[in-house]
Amino acid sequence: MKKKYFNVFLTKFLLYAPVMGLVLPILGGIETSYSLFFAAAAALASFLTADLVVYPRYGNIIAIVVDVLISAVVLVEFTYLFDLKVPVYAYIIVLALLAGGEWYFHSYLRRVLFPGRRK
Secondary structure (H helix, E strand, O other): OHHHHHHHHHHHHHHHHHHHHHHHHHHHOOOHHHHHHHHHHHHHHHHHHHHHHHHHHHOHHHHHHHHHHHHHHHHHHHHHHOOOOOOHHHHHHHHHHHHHHHHHHHHHHHHHOOOOOOO
16 A cells, blocks of 8 residues: 555656756756755645645646645745745746646546546
8 A cells, every 4th residue: 555655656756857857957047956856845745735635525626726836835935945046937837837747647646546536
């Protein structure tokens, strides 16, 4: 059972890492190591709340909105904490790509963790 949750989290991180690891260094001018740290933190926070709590109760759309909001808060807070200057359009592109990826991730999540759940 624990391995199933770890695999789902790892899949989510593998969605977040390329998006943040490519877009933020190119458009935001920050180091890739920071981007991967942000990706891990955002993936963990959104997995524990949006995917395990919100998605089973409220469905796909609400969970995607919560995923994007949590990721936005994590990005803004960490860029503020590390005193990094990231343009707003970089945030928008990252969050739009994550929202699209979450749409597909939730179908995987439903198959693996919530097999009896309908759309």
